[in-house]
Amino acid sequence: MLWVDKYRPKTLDKVLVHEDVAQNLKKLVAEQDCPHLLFYGPPGSGKKTLIMALLRQMFGPGAEKVKVENKTWKVDAGSRTIDLELTTLASTYHVELNPSDAGFQDRYIVQEIIKEMAKNRPIDTKGKKGFKVLVLNEVDKLSTEAQHSLRRTMEKYSSSCRLILCCNSSSKVTEAVRSRCLNVRINAPTEEQIVKVLEFVGKKEGLQVPTGFAARIAEKSNRSLRRAILAFETCRVQQYPFTSNQAIPPMDWEEYVSEIASDIMKEQSPKRLFQVRGKLYELLTNCIPPEIVLKRLLFELLKKLDAELKHEVCHWAAYYEHRMRLGQKAIFHIEAFVAKFMSIYKGFLIATFG
Amino acid sequence: MGKRNAIVVSSSDDDDDKNLSLGSNLSHSKPKSRASSVPRASSRRSKKTRLSDSYAISSRESNGFDEIKLFCEDFDDGFSGFKISTGSARSNRKDLWVDKYKPRSLEELAVHKKKVEEVKLWFEEKLRKQKEEFCNNVLLITGQAGVGKSATVHVIASHLGATVCEWETPIPTIWQEHLHNSNSGMHYTSKLDEFENFVERIRKYGLIPSSFNGGSQTSNILLIDDLPLANGKVAYERLNRCLHLLVQSALIPTVILITECGKDDSSDHSPRNWEELQLSLQRAGACKVAFNPITVNSIKKTLSRLCREEHCNVDTEQVDLIARASGGDIRHAITSLQYFCVKPHLRRSLTFSSGTPTYLKERSDEINRLDDGFSLPLGRDETLSLFHALGKFLHNKRETESSISLDHNAFLLKERFARLPLKMDAPEKVLCKSHGQARPVADFLHENVLDFLSEEAMDDAWVVTSYLSDADFLLASLSGMRSRNYEAENIVQSSAASVSVRGVLFGNFHPSPSRWHAIRRPRLWQVEQSLRHNKLNMVSQRCVAYDGLSLSDLSVVATEFKPVLKWLGFRKSEGREAQLASTKDNMLNDDSFDGTSLDNKVNETTDDEIEDW
Known part of the structure; x- marks a missing residue:
């Protein structure tokens, strides 16, 4: 088991990072009036951990007995029926799914599942807790239509089910949905908090962590606790006992992006652009989201760039990132950014060095 | 029926012959008579095609010849699918110039002399040796529509004094007719079946009527102009087999005409089927003559002859335009000329359109001459293959100097926006001709433009x-x-195509010196496919994290868990040093592997690679 999972706090009491949030959630559940919840925050900040701990708090250990199901939903959409296949994860008390997997048919999923859940409503021995919890991941990736239908079903079935929504950015969740939920913002942990957690893990594993090493990992992790713990574990496998100046292995795709960046810096020509395209394809085939590729690429390029150009380059990166969201095929836009960068950089080189 | 009788009176000068021919399922007439389109008109009622008598007054009267019993139990419903015509006689009632001026002598043929000679030699040889020689009695003539394939055969036959017996394709059965027929108890046979039967009979018995010819000084030629439609693989196989047999065992000289449609015209694979058919027939021993499109000059010659005979004064320039616009199709050219002469106002517009853009004339390359056809109200639409169109866009041929720069009304552009005029039509027009759709065009351009x-x-x-x-x-x-709005979608699609094409043309200000490039299939398609595949895989791996208690985002799985798991997995199994290299190698290997497999694909798909146009 990975350390991330092994040392994940199981209950709200054991949480190390967002203690205040955890305590509030605990109070909320104790009062037995749980509203819909919307967790949002950057990746690696502990949203999922909190949700899982919350579920346990609500339903006890039973919430951890889950089974994965590949279910096909038959949706009656007016004139035709649509078959949708989706992976769900369910216990007796809750169902979790990623509705955005259904692509543009996501709105059917949201409606249909909530309807079905409302139908077979669990009844406790005491007749209490007559609701199920539906955990929806990546709500920000839902289409506007799906979010609208989510709003409607939320109202209609609010007596029988509670929603826990989870996303990275609340700005992509419609106002209507947001106002019907209790919004819980989960900040990215600070570096000190990350160091604290790493040291906790190190102690549990019985490792000697030299001073400064945990801080270096925390610094590299971009304030993502998950990244930090994963990196910590790879370092452990790479070399133990630790030395404080030990190299922290980067993710392979990040390495690949920085390779692309240095390719771009070395030569600016259509031919090189073509080679870069091949490498970008490689990244995309491995399911690295194009937005992340573009962001990382910009980051790598900025590292090597003269300050004079940074502003313009960022402008174009933002421009093509926007284009990419509106467009269909990401490669067209990433490549346009690369071409623009090459053209700017080449002009700069000629102006500076003649 | 009336029409048919009229023909009988006008064309057949041998009534006794008619009686004889009744019994046979074939009829024939003397070389001067003309039985052109009549059987078609009259055989409307015939659902089945037989080898039957085009002159049959009534088949019920048929006096018992044995042949009847052989193959026409239900002769009564079958009027001929088989007609005989020899030579050509001009009928004054014909209004179409194409029919009116059908070539009557070898000199009038617009087909290239050598080809005519080739066909003629073949006929002479076959007719001479008819008795002794057994095999190789089939001639295959291929060529576009309207290059004079049938005309050549007819003219040569009449020149040699031979009779042409023609297989005439039966009229297709329409659904109502079919219902009617099946109600009245008639059996439906497919046209392919009928053709097979026909070929079978021909192989076994040859042409029957030659026996009635009274000593048979005239020799017979069988002409198969229209092969039955073979749709689908099975039907095509049957047709192939049946023609194969015919080639191997035809008793009399047989000519099979195959009309080649331009490969670009249709997107389906039927043209390829025809090519295969030709090859297999050639292997079976058929002799093949391929007719090329008729040259502009000989079309011009024919057209001016027609003009002289019709007494209409069309000036040479217009004849020239019509000839060019026809694309080597003489039938089309003649019809255009007739249409043009009928409508006087067209002449004005023609001169107008050809006269307007002065710079058009200055450009003397082939493309432009063809393109002029578009300004003609009677031009033929050319089609281009998608690859041809892409080649045009990518190579971006432009004039060496701007010829419209002297125009005072011209909109002055800054130098960096100004481009020399294109050596082609408006890009939208080219796209339209190649039936290019926006998405694939954009993908192809994206893949190839950097080269x-x-x-x-x-x-x-x-x-x-x-x-x-x-x-x-x-x-x-x-x-x-x-909700889909098709109209809006259409506009957006075409504007997207236009933006991509014009963007490529405009942006490529300094094209690389032209050399040979292969146009690749977009790799993007392959990438998308494998991306979908990988995504599906990843969905199933989603529960790896969180100890199976929760689902994680795909992007997190891809960017964080997968690399780490790979890393840890390698670490545990392998030595420490080899590891760093191996992850990298792995990635590189993936790379190169993909590269080679792609190359293979490319080799397969770019059969129609483009050379420098």
């Missing part, structure tokens, strides 16, 4: 890619809409 930029032109590369990105944006703009 065509000069090494130094980084700015151009940016301009091109930014236009492609615009095009992609346009293409995506409607995809999320709930």
